[in-house]
Amino acid sequence: MTDTNSIYNRLGVSDQVLRFGQEVLEGLTDQFRHIDQVAEFNQAKVIAAMQKNRVNATHFNLSTGYGYDDEGRDNLERVYADCFGAEAALVRPQITCGTHALALALGANLLPGDELLSPVGGPYDTLEEVIGIRPSPCSLKEYGVSYRQVDLLPDGGFDYDGIRAAINEKTRLITIQRSKGYATRPSYSVEEIGKLIAFCKECKPDVLCMVDNCYGEFVETQEPTNVGADMVVGSLIKNLGGGLAPTGGYICGRKSCIERCAYRLSAPGLGREVGANLGLLTSFYQGLFLAPTVVSSAVRGAVFAAGCYERLGFRVVPGSGETRRDIIQAVELGSREAMVAFCKGIQSAAPVDSYVTPEPWAMPGYESEVIMAAGAFVQGASIELSADGPIRPPYAVYFQGGLTWFHAKLGILMSIQKLLDAGIIEM
Ligand SMILES: *Cc1c(COP(=O)(O)O)cnc(C)c1O
Numbered sequence: 001m002t003d004t005n006s007i008y009n010r011l012g013v014s015d016q017v018l019r020f021g022q023e024v025l026e027g028l029t030d031q032f033r034h035i036d037q038v039a040e041f042n043q044a045k046v047i048a049a050m051q052k053n054r055v056n057a058t059h060f061n062l063s064t065g066y067g068y069d070d071e072g073r074d075n076l077e078r079v080y081a082d083c084f085g086a087e088a089a090l091v092r093p094q095i096t097c098g099t100h101a102l103a104l105a106l107g108a109n110l111l112p113g114d115e116l117l118s119p120v121g122g123p124y125d126t127l128e129e130v131i132g133i134r135p136s137p138c139s140l141k142e143y144g145v146s147y148r149q150v151d152l153l154p155d156g157g158f159d160y161d162g163i164r165a166a167i168n169e170k171t172r173l174i175t176i177q178r179s180k181g182y183a184t185r186p187s188y189s190v191e192e193i194g195k196l197i198a199f200c201k202e203c204k205p206d207v208l209c210m211v212d213n214c215y216g217e218f219v220e221t222q223e224p225t226n227v228g229a230d231m232v233v234g235s236l237i238k239n240l241g242g243g244l245a246p247t248g249g250y251i252c253g254r255k256s257c258i259e260r261c262a263y264r265l266s267a268p269g270l271g272r273e274v275g276a277n278l279g280l281l282t283s284f285y286q287g288l289f290l291a292p293t294v295v296s297s298a299v300r301g302a303v304f305a306a307g308c309y310e311r312l313g314f315r316v317v318p319g320s321g322e323t324r325r326d327i328i329q330a331v332e333l334g335s336r337e338a339m340v341a342f343c344k345g346i347q348s349a350a351p352v353d354s355y356v357t358p359e360p361w362a363m364p365g366y367e368s369e370v371i372m373a374a375g376a377f378v379q380g381a382s383i384e385l386s387a388d389g390p391i392r393p394p395y396a397v398y399f400q401g402g403l404t405w406f407h408a409k410l411g412i413l414m415s416i417q418k419l420l421d422a423g424i425i426e427m
Pocket of ligand 1: 097098124177179180212235
């Protein structure tokens with residue numbers, strides 16, 4: 001048998017679930033067309049940046065040791081800067097993850113006596129220790145950098161009066177998180193971020209604005225650096241690595257800020273001149289090249305998941321008709337059993353570790369048990385299809401990624417199948 005439905009049947013998806021998925025898909029044509037248009041623009045943007053910088057085979061050469069005169073590394077950073085409409089970029093395997101990149105950008109551009117302001121409520125979990133909201137050795141707080149935050153208005157909007165009042169003579173850097181991450185607030189469009197930055201700079205012209213860009217890259221045609229951000233920061237095992245980068249992080253922005261980040265990453269006096277590429281440059285260039293379509297696959301998956309689960313009567317954030325700001329989809333499943341079934345479905349659709357059964361477990365640093373499903377080529381890469389969530393009301397799973405749309409589709413169909421098999425839903 002060679003037709004698509006029968007291979008889906010063999011993978012475990014019943015005809016009933018396939019039909020349901022097909023019906024949902026038919027209602028998503030407009031969203032998918034928009035996703036394609038964004039991907040096409042971003043693909044052209046990446047190619048233009050690579051052509052402008054005359055990318056060629058010598059740029060993929062290995063460097064070791066100090067990594068002096070690493071032209072491939074330096075050129076990749078020019079390509080990134082051009083993609084982001086920025087003056088400079090730091091793109092390195094030595095930046096281990098998003099949190100590291102953010103800590104680097106903050107630590108390099110804040111001095112003792114300075115104040116950091118978050119005008120969008122609390123930051124991503126891991127930044128609490130970076131900032132010192134939760135005590136940690138080497139936090140910004142330990143180094144004499146204070147922190148202030150302005151919470152969002154009840155409707156999720158920016159509290160402009162509160163922000164104006166919070167900006168003072170010590171305020172040096174303003175951090176804005178683009179994606180809601182695992183919080184319940186909305187994610188922001190680049191346009192909204194631009195307005196917020198303009199407002200902050202009106203209050204204090206020399207303040208630096210940094211955007212945590214994690215999960216947002218290439219979801220729109222513009223990036224925060226196109227609307228006034230002084231730095232954008234993110235991880236290469238999320239959107240921009242295109243699934244190929246095995247590690248790494250990036251910071252793009254104003255040259256003066258990026259130079260400081262480089263001195264902080266290596267050492268004062270050394271800066272960006274050192275840092276071996278360890279043979280990873282092909283995966284960085286090629287990953288960036290693939291990133292626009294990889295991100296579009298992930299966004300399609302998120303919209304399809306929203307469409308399916310909406311129709312099954314669950315609350316989904318964002319809704320299937322809403323414009324996407326990032327690749328994350330939340331589905332409120334309402335029970336522990338449903339979360340387990342959902343994650344089993346995602347896991348059983350994976351190319352790696354498909355035979356593993358995810359179970360809730362107590363994780364250090366979390367109050368409730370957590371369940372996770374991931375079968376990834378790169379450990380922890382959340383641009384690959386994955387789902388996770390804390391086992392507590394409203395029993396929401398956060399679903400993200402998918403290097404290909406068809407894999408994301410299979411994962412969602414399998415999740416529905418598992419809920420059906422467990423008697424949690426009817427169709
Ligand atoms: C993932 C993420 C981070 C942290 O990145 P890690 O690579 O997990 O350290 C920070 N901010 C946001 C919004 C994220 O989604």
